[in-house]
Amino acid sequence: MSNRYAVILAAGQGTRMKSKLYKVLHPVCGKPMVQHVVDQVSALGVQEQIAVVGFGAEVVKEQLGTKVTYVVQEQQLGTGHAVMQAASLLEDKEGVTLVLCGDTPLLTSETLHQLLECHEHENAKVTVLTAEAEDPTGYGRIIRNGEGLVERIVEQKDATEAELSVQEINTGTYCFDNVLLFEALKQVGNDNAQGEYYLPDVIEIAKKKGETVAAYQTASFEETLGVNDRVALSQAETVMRKRINEYWMRQGVTIIDPENTYISASAKIGQDTIIYPGTHLLGEVNVGDDCIIGPNTELKDSSIAEGTVIRQSVVHDSEVGKVVSIGPFAHIRPQSSIGDDVRIGNFVEIKKSTLGQGSKASHLSYIGDATVGSNVNFSCGAVTVNYDGKNKFKTVIEDGAFIGCNANLIAPVKVGKQALVAAGSTITDDVPEASLSIARSRQTNKEDYFNENNR
Known part of the structure; x- marks a missing residue:
């Protein structure tokens, strides 16, 4: 030659x-x-x-x-x-x-x-x-x-x-x-x-x-096909998308509706993964075996380990472990690392945070600039308050902690192992290991208030 x-x-x-x-x-x-x-x-x-x-x-x-x-x-x-x-x-x-x-x-x-x-x-x-x-x-x-x-x-x-x-x-x-x-x-x-x-x-x-x-x-x-205008660009996109989808189906990936599934030329997908319609795999995405992705999910420049389910959610520039459940309607923002067996539910946003094995944030929470240990539970509405208008600060939550509903953790702050933050609390100081922290006003009931003000 x-x-x-x-x-x-x-x-x-x-x-x-x-x-x-x-x-x-x-x-x-x-x-x-x-x-x-x-x-x-x-x-x-x-x-x-x-x-x-x-x-x-x-x-x-x-x-x-x-x-x-x-x-x-x-x-x-x-x-x-x-x-x-x-x-x-x-x-x-x-x-x-x-x-x-x-x-x-x-x-x-x-x-x-x-x-x-x-x-x-x-x-x-x-x-x-x-x-x-x-x-x-x-x-x-x-x-x-x-x-x-x-x-x-x-x-x-x-x-x-x-x-x-x-x-x-x-x-x-x-x-x-x-x-x-x-x-x-x-x-x-x-x-x-x-x-x-x-x-x-x-x-x-x-x-x-x-x-x-x-x-x-x-x-x-x-x-x-030579691409000289946007019409030809669209034609090339259609041909390439069909080629990519057919390739992955022949490699053992189930794509429910290939015409409505968008996989980048750089993506990698494991066997027996199922991809539902409306899913976009963008950039350098690596999806492991036995995953369920979609419908209507966007993954970009991220690694998803085997057995994970991601539905109606967005994951960008992050790592997701094994047997994780994400969604519906969750947003994993860049530089996040989600450990094995984690549950991230609906309307949860994770940003530049690490969640350890078995931790859960099932609904309506914001976790930003945080290091979260294993088996931590975030109740509904929990927030790590990471920004004072000028600077970002870090929250540390150690293994086994429980964060109650509508709790605000004002960073920088640390919650120790097995600690419990009571619902409705705004935490500004570190919580020691195995402690219960309550930071809310005592309830006051004014009896007959309505009748006195509506005579």
């Missing part, structure tokens, strides 16, 4: 997206389009990936990091001009160069591998990735000779009636002999209406030299 390189075209502004966000950074199932492309190319084991960047170059570099080498296309003068920016890195190297666009997030490493294999098997100098389109309008048509090799690529405006009936189209992804590519690019002109240098012109140059130009037809037209 010869050396393999990849050039990813990611310099276009994407004006049709009508967005402040650089086009190739628009996400598909939670991952930027260009990151999908880089990840699939990385799976091929290429020696070097080069991203041609332009508008938004620094933001793209921040996203892709050091996996990729960068060259800048200062002026947008066409695809051929874009590839030429990589000449200083590649033109003297022997091997095969894969050229593809950063706005084709649905291309898979399997298809790209087959394209490379076809290129080498045919001993071709150029191989075009093609697809069969139901409606090929607007695409360049692939015209093959009797041996199945590419005779030419005809653009829609230049095609005859017979050529217009051809449904095999050019997807804009290519394999090139690297030496030929950069030699031919020097011969590409810009004598056209747009004044641009077009990469497909390399094919004509190769043909005139008598070189072999081959084509590999992928079975999936939708995989080749």
Whole structure:
């Protein structure tokens, strides 16, 4: 196998997206389009990936990091001009160069591998990735000779009636002999209406030299979709979501309604987990075996251990242990750690807190900036009062403590082991271990008050 390189075209502004966000950074199932492309190319084991960047170059570099080498296309003068920016890195190297666009997030490493294999098997100098389109309008048509090799690529405006009936189209992804590519690019002109240098012109140059130009037809037209506007972005999202959901179902995950379940490309899910409709798994989510997630639940950048049930709730940037029950209508905010066998019920909010094994907050509580031990019980309406308007303060509740209904713990404060805070108390001082703390006014009954004030 010869050396393999990849050039990813990611310099276009994407004006049709009508967005402040650089086009190739628009996400598909939670991952930027260009990151999908880089990840699939990385799976091929290429020696070097080069991203041609332009508008938004620094933001793209921040996203892709050091996996990729960068060259800048200062002026947008066409695809051929874009590839030429990589000449200083590649033109003297022997091997095969894969050229593809950063706005084709649905291309898979399997298809790209087959394209490379076809290129080498045919001993071709150029191989075009093609697809069969139901409606090929607007695409360049692939015209093959009797041996199945590419005779030419005809653009829609230049095609005859017979050529217009051809449904095999050019997807804009290519394999090139690297030496030929950069030699031919020097011969590409810009004598056209747009004044641009077009990469497909390399094919004509190769043909005139008598070189072999081959084509590999992928079975999936939708995989080749290039995203140029929000409509195509939505189409790519739909295809990718279906692909992701089908993958996890084949791995042993039950998805009740795949059309209404949204799983990011970075998520991981264990066997025998059940996901109900309206669930969103966003970013780096890791769900263990035997969980029940949803309906109408949002998990983002969080780890959920096996056997946990989360219904109609939100969990962000947090860790949840084994056999935990969360919801309905609970909110686990960032930097929270929920231990095993914990119960968090309806309308409970946890923020930047740790709850130990077996603790319970079953309803209508706020636990913020707190360290909570094991087997602690929060009764209805309990609150850790963590903010004085300027600073946040910490509450510590040790193992086995019981916090009564509508109790307010004014941080910084500590409740010791096995201590009990009486219902309705506002606690401003530490509660010793095994103590009962009552902090409320004595009840006063004024008899006959109503009659005296309504005579």
